[in-house]
Amino acid sequence: MTFVHFIQLLLVAAILLGVGLPLFRGLSKTRLFKPVNPEIEEYKHLLVRKEEVLLSIKELEFDFKTDKISEEDYQGVRNKLELEAASILENLDRLEREKKSAASRPAKAT
Amino acid sequence: MNDIGEFALLVALATALYGCVSYIMAVRGNRVDLYLSADKTPLIVWGCVAIASAALWRAFLTDDFSLQYVWAYSNREMGTFYKIASFWGGQKGSLLFWTFLLTTYMSVAYLQNRKKNVALMPYAMTVMLVIVVFFLFLLNFSTNPFERIPLPPEDGRGLNPLLQNYWMVIHPPTLYLGYVGFTVPFAFAMAALITKNLDDGWIRLTRKWTLLAWFFLCLGNLFGAAWAYVELGWGGYWAWDPVENAAFMPLLVATAYLHSVMIQEKKDMMKVWNMSLVLLTFVMTIFGTFITRSGLIQSVHTFDEATLGYFFLGFLGVVIAICTTLIIKRLPLLKSKNELDSFLSRESSFLFNNLLLLGIAFATFWGTIFPIISEAVRGVKITVGPPFYNQVNVPIGLALLALIGIGPLIAWRRATLSNLKKNFVKPVAAALVAGAALFPFLPLDGRADILAYIAFILCVFVMGCILSEFFKGTAARMDLHEESPLAALSALTWRNKRRYGGYVVHIGVVLIFAGIAGSQAYGTHDQKHLQKGESIQIRDYTVTYERLLAKEETSIKSRVIAQLGVYRDGRRVWTGNPEKEFYKGSNQPVSEVDVLSSWKEDVYLILADFTEDEAATIKVYINPMVSWIWTGGWVIAFGTVVCMWPDRLEERRRVMRQKKQDAAFSPAQE
Incomplete structure (x- = not known):
């Protein structure tokens, strides 16, 4: 794995974490x-x-x-x-x- | 870094798409978890586009010619200043820059409103993200700025010499900030239409955004004119070029909106009109982009590789269809409950002003698209030149100028004719005196002379009206609050920033009108092939050709400079140095004019040609009052800043409203 690939992976991981966390915090019953x-x-x-x-x-x-x-x-x-x-x-x-x-x-x- | 930049663009597209879908699903399913997830996307998309932009800037600054875009628009000899500006020198980079500004605006709007306007936010963000998706789609799949060259060349082709001017760093970003800025009011207007939340909440929310976008678009137009004046070397500043028109039209529509929206705020009427205007402004900005990037219209401003016409046409069609459908569907809710109290009122004058502004916008639009239509229908491209625009737009412009003066003197809701007469006496008298005073000095031979004469009279009238507004307001305050004149004037302006800031903007507009009238009607020019020591006599000036200098600036740029002595009444007043710049690899030399500017007139010198025996063809323009246009621009900028300045009273009122609402409808009572 090159450095560039590592950074790309890091970017994707950070984004997935950012948008994914709220989905797993048990808020789905709360109404918007x-x-x-x-x-x-x-x-x-x-x-x-x-x-x-x-x-x-x-x-x-x-x-x-x-x-x-x-x-x-x-x-x-x-x-x-x-x-x-x-x-x-x-x-x-x-x-x-x-x-x-x-x-x-x-x-x-x- | 290029790989990371390219990847960031792809990730930005995926995130923006996810944002659109999850916002919609969150709203439809009333799910807070999805909403919170979607709510992260505006900032993430901005971050990714910022990474891509930083990567491209880095490529320019490090002369990375493995990127086709950097190779096409930069070279090793260019200074850092121009390398930074080369970013938006071509289509690919300018689209990325547009997207960067768009996502920046989106992020700021998001941070500003995410807690205040929960009802509108998901919809407004979805609209903005959809627009971002469109631009990111183009950047990823049609016009990728990170396209590689398999065998990178040693040096690049360099930025078009015409673009190597300091205005290149200022004009495009300013114009783009204006163009892109209108996306925010558009998105909130669409959100209001979708949610049926059609009171004036969205207007209050986006008032500053609209002003900010208008401010930048106005400055962008003026900076463009200033750039054309000093760089294109034809003695003028505005040529009714299709791309100039494309930037001018949204400015006109937005100006109409800024006026008519006041009627909605005051009287809760004209909702359909205002909604249509704000949507039309956005449509016009996309139309402007279409003109520049379609390749359908030739202009000095269009991009070399203008191939995105169909994409923009499709996008434009979809936007217009959605906007029209939504407005038609919401018509019953947009109906006004109130009507005009009187024909003789400030509201009526605003309506007329709207009609005139839209009249100019339509004439300009028609002139711009006529070559396309004529080619499509008859197979012959008929170019519409300045005579058409001047014929149609100048009389409408003069009527508009008169209205700028008339409007402020008319009371809101209902004005009284006898009082109006009384109020108009002084400005009309001043205009008549000015007309009589100017009559012996100004030639009135042709249409242009007569129109300029009328314009000057109207300028004096409007200035009289505006100054009398300041004077009367100050006097009234002095009377009511026993203040000194200066304290009364500053309190008057400070407590009514929108109104008096608006008047300052109008003063700037008057200066621009006067500058245009003076320079268009009374300018003159002469051109001669001169040997050393020979002169051109023009008006009060004698321009003597003294010598020719050749300079090697860099390994790719050389300059030939003509030294010209400018004399007035036998006294040397200035040494002008117009020049021609030669760039390696470019067939066309670039003219760099030299200008002696004063409030009265500009002496504008061009080195048109030279021969080996050091004779030179010199062109001299005397352009009266051009500096009034630039001064007017700065006055407009100052006035707009006054209008935009945060209003503590208004904020206090907003807080009070919220408190009242909370007290009346507190959760305890629900």
């Missing part, structure tokens, strides 16, 4: 993903939307301050954004409430 929870996905999305709408309100204020938008339009857009923010907050609250009640139900049952 929990089923996707649509509530969590919606909650995540709403949190991002909440941030974006709040940032949009800030930006709108800045645009108003720098004279890009009239007072009338500013009020109109601001109202719309505030309504959107309120609806997002409402939905977030709803999801939190639902989660809490779902968590307390089995506790009461026991």
Whole structure:
């Protein structure tokens, strides 16, 4: 066996060890993903939307301050954004409430 | 070491294939053991490709001409600098370099996201590994850089003399970093499509990656232009060559994406459009590679042994088919819930900007593929030259330039016409004043002159708009926070890096537009066969041919240098030394131009020819404002760095979101 062959063998052995070890650690029963929870996905999305709408309100204020938008339009857009923010907050609250009640139900049952 | 390098490529292919299969099986079977096993493969593949790359570099540095590739692109006389760069001088090495960068990007994306984004990661990694498999397949079975020569020759042929320039070390890696970088957003977009996880999570995840790839592609294009300017010796920097176009098109599509994606982030709309743009950008990068390596189109940039056309065409077809199918299948999920509040809004201006950018990209695409289509349909190859591109792209480009100014002054969601008028008064006035001031000095004889004149007026308008944005923002901050002007300006920029960094990028674009307009419309040149002491009179300059020098640089390279005195108003301002370089074994000498550059104009000297009686044919170009283009490039680079700078506020928001989510959906409650 030449030195080159030895190095090649070493490389293959190291790779096989690297990818093979997890297969023999008795993890096969562990599940990779929990089923996707649509509530969590919606909650995540709403949190991002909440941030974006709040940032949009800030930006709108800045645009108003720098004279890009009239007072009338500013009020109109601001109202719309505030309504959107309120609806997002409402939905977030709803999801939190639902989660809490779902968590307390089995506790009461026991 | 060559054996090890070649073997490492084979092992990398096997590992990448295993990675693809095991990731898919892990996800389908929901098996954590397989997932953990697959999860090792991105780094292993990178390691193997790094070993192969190191082996090839070693072969270059040790003049190992037993490798056909090293023999073809290097020789003993070449300096270390060029031996390192010869790695990507030909098709085989450049494909290996591409794969090395691709696996490096993949590994960094993997390390960055493996714990944060478990849902998307296996899919994104599978997509990247599939792309890696394609390149590794080519490297192993079609264009192997470790191919041997049975009887190694004493010396190699050397790198193409045109490529022996310092830009060879800078331009290809920068361009490749751009091209390859778009694989990361593409992979995550595909992962989002596959998993139906189509909110803007994947966009936030890949925002910096997209910017980074855009940054490198932009610089790569500019470095290429600078290289062409100093090396090709035709006085210009952009020739609408198919390969230049191939690098320009993904840049245009990516620029459109970078703008329209902001609308999705703000208003949760245009999901289909953004998804299509990010996929199209990747497709364009593969198309660019296809152009360079297919042998279908002749260009100074194409590789000698360009034989991979069918492979790339097949790959391109598969990518387009998969992307289209996935987008169509996910259309119901990609539907926007919101719509534009008003036609007069920043969103609308972004939409127009997208249409114009894609218009230029399409015209460029059409001009690039037209010779192929004409040959296939009519059997005659009709070449599309610069007049076509200038005719179509210049007016669209000017409209785009105007939009760069208009966009920032329009408010998001809804703008008010009366306020718009008020905001535009000063920039428009500045543009009109500039137009009136320039009118007596600029000739307006032809189309090019008139378009350049319009471009200058628009440049002043756009600069006025951008500066007024900085000014108004600073004033508003000073008012709100009682800050000094400097503190307000820096806080304004620092707290809104994306917005104001973007404006800095726009300033760079304006400088580039001005440079292109000036150099294209008002340049002039002259060529004369001169005896010693004779001169060329051009504009304010007198260029006097003084003498011819011959130098033996190395045993394979000699130089003939013309010494030229450049006078302005009777005063000597510069001594120019354009030269011709002769390489042993190469029939064509290489012109090395000499340039006196200033913000106003470049004096660009070429030694076109010489005779035994020491007479020389000298070509002189006066290229106005070319340095504005390079300055614009650096300004764009600076602006992009500002945009990319880590945002602590955003990171804090992300952490807060995660905490809220954990609190609401903690395992205790589940």
